[in-house]
Amino acid sequence: MGIQLTETYPKVVAANSRQTLYFSLCGSDLESGVPQVKVQPMEVHTVSHAPEYLSHQEDRYPWISLTPAGDGLYCAPIDFAGEQRYSVKVRLGDNVFYSGYVYGVDPDLAALRPYKGDTHLHTNCSDGWESPWDTICAYRAVGYDFVAITDHGRYYPSVDTQAQLAPLTDRFYVMPGEEVHPKGGSCFHIVSLDAGRGVSPVLEQQPEYVAAEVDKILAQRDLSALPDPWAAAFRTFVAREIRRAGGIAVMAHPYWECGGEYNYQTVEFLHHWRQGDFDALELLAGCDDTGNGNNLQEILWNDLRVEGCRIPVVGASDAHVPRDRCDYDHFNHQFTLVFATGYDDLSAGIMDGRAVAVDRRDDKFFRCLGPYRYAKYARFLMREYYPAYGALTVAHAAALAAQDTAALAAAEAQIDAFLAKFYAL
Numbered sequence: 031m032g033i034q035l036t037e038t039y040p041k042v043v044a045a046n047s048r049q050t051l052y053f054s055l056c057g058s059d060l061e062s063g064v065p066q067v068k069v070q071p072m073e074v075h076t077v078s079h080a081p082e083y084l085s086h087q088e089d090r091y092p093w094i095s096l097t098p099a100g101d102g103l104y105c106a107p108i109d110f111a112g113e114q115r116y117s118v119k120v121r122l123g124d125n126v127f128y129s130g131y132v133y134g135v136d137p138d139l140a141a142l143r144p145y146k147g148d149t150h151l152h153t154n155c156s157d158g159w160e161s162p163w164d165t166i167c168a169y170r171a172v173g174y175d176f177v178a179i180t181d182h183g184r185y186y187p188s189v190d191t192q193a194q195l196a197p198l199t200d201r202f203y204v205m206p207g208e209e210v211h212p213k214g215g216s217c218f219h220i221v222s223l224d225a226g227r228g229v230s231p232v233l234e235q236q237p238e239y240v241a242a243e244v245d246k247i248l249a250q251r252d253l254s255a256l257p258d259p260w261a262a263a264f265r266t267f268v269a270r271e272i273r274r275a276g277g278i279a280v281m282a283h284p285y286w287e288c289g290g291e292y293n294y295q296t297v298e299f300l301h302h303w304r305q306g307d308f309d310a311l312e313l314l315a316g317c318d319d320t321g322n323g324n325n326l327q328e329i330l331w332n333d334l335r336v337e338g339c340r341i342p343v344v345g346a347s348d349a350h351v352p353r354d355r356c357d358y359d360h361f362n363h364q365f366t367l368v369f370a371t372g373y374d375d376l377s378a379g380i381m382d383g384r385a386v387a388v389d390r391r392d393d394k395f396f397r398c399l400g401p402y403r404y405a406k407y408a409r410f411l412m413r414e415y416y417p418a419y420g421a422l423t424v425a426h427a428a429a430l431a432a433q434d435t436a437a438l439a440a441a442e443a444q445i446d447a448f449l450a451k452f453y454a455l
């Protein structure tokens with residue numbers, strides 16, 4: 031009865047090329063006619079609109095008859111223009127029974143793949159609820175490609191888990207991480223990513239060195255306009271120490287409301303970015319139940335960019351529980367998409383501005399913030415890639431949780447088959 035589309039591929043193609051699109055169709059209506067496809071570029075097109083510009087959308091581009099390719103597969107060669115999203119419709123007679131999208135990318139973007147990651151989260155090695163292993167399996171189950179475990183004052187959970195994971199799979203990655211605080215604890219937090227060592231031991235075990243370095247900064251900079259010059263100098267020191275350890279210094283949740291005030295005062299936020307103290311901004315942070323903090327961060331990020339400040343961004347859940355929507359956690363709602371060549375390119379991708387912060391309400395409604403080109407491509411992937419990919423990583427995560435190598439290999443073969451169809455690059 032009727033007609034049904036069960037699969038269509040590829041979804042990402044090379045811009046300015048001819049590519050064959052495939053559609054798996056079934057249903058008795060196929061006996062009544064020839065299905066047709068129409069591909070419409072969203073903005074860059076090779077066919078002039080005039081004089082048809084005012085015509086109905088359905089008439090702007092031609093319908094192309096699909097050719098049977100066996101086993102219910104139908105295909106058509108399509109000429110793709112510039113890098114952009116294309117809408118794809120398939121019909122039989124007057125019945126338009128499929129509507130979706132394909133994305134064309136230029137060669138430099140074609141060389142990169144998206145890596146969905148959380149750059150700030152906790153396990154029971156600090157104040158999180160679950161073990162590092164259970165935590166990373168929960169992330170993998172919802173389509174993450176990497177996580178940075180950033181326990182408070184502790185670097186070892188990230189590198190220990192990385193060492194445990196690496197022999198089992200190369201399809202998921204734990205990045206070294208740590209959330210750094212002043213000795214004795216404090217409300218201002220700085221996330222260290224991809225460093226070669228922990229920074230907290232320096233703060234805890236070398237007070238003379240710390241004091242001397244902070245004093246140097248106080249002597250070099252006029253911090254008199256700031257409410258707490260020592261705190262500002264200390265944050266600058268911590269960021270420098272993270273860089274000395276080979277890591278990325280991330281300004282964590284600046285507008286997190288802690289103890290009745292914001293984590294960073296606005297003048298402090300502006301000071302650190304104008305000085306270039308940090309490498310990336312946690313533009314979208316999970317510890318924000320009302321959206322107030324993320325909203326203020328986004329506004330200031332915009333204002334500073336107008337000033338000429340270059341500020342790479344990440345999105346992070348700061349989840350303490352790896353489950354959806356607990357009272358105060360935002361697992362799988364704020365995250366980062368990094369466009370990179372591999373795991374060893376993730377840090378460079380963040381630093382180079384190839385990262386997009388995502389605020390996801392569900393698979394249909396989400397916001398992507400970052401450089402326009404990447405954020406636009408991220409929007410397409412959020413709709414067309416991640417739901418399908420996430421369905422496949424459920425089995426991979428289960429195999430990982432059981433440390434079952436045969437099941438891991440089977441899940442990875444399924445993922446590889448999906449990726450080979452999804453990307454025609």
Ligand SMILES: [Zn+2]
Nearest residue numbers: 209219282283
């Ligand atoms: Zn924090």
Ligand SMILES: [Zn+2]
Nearest residue numbers: 150152209348
């Ligand atoms: Zn945290």
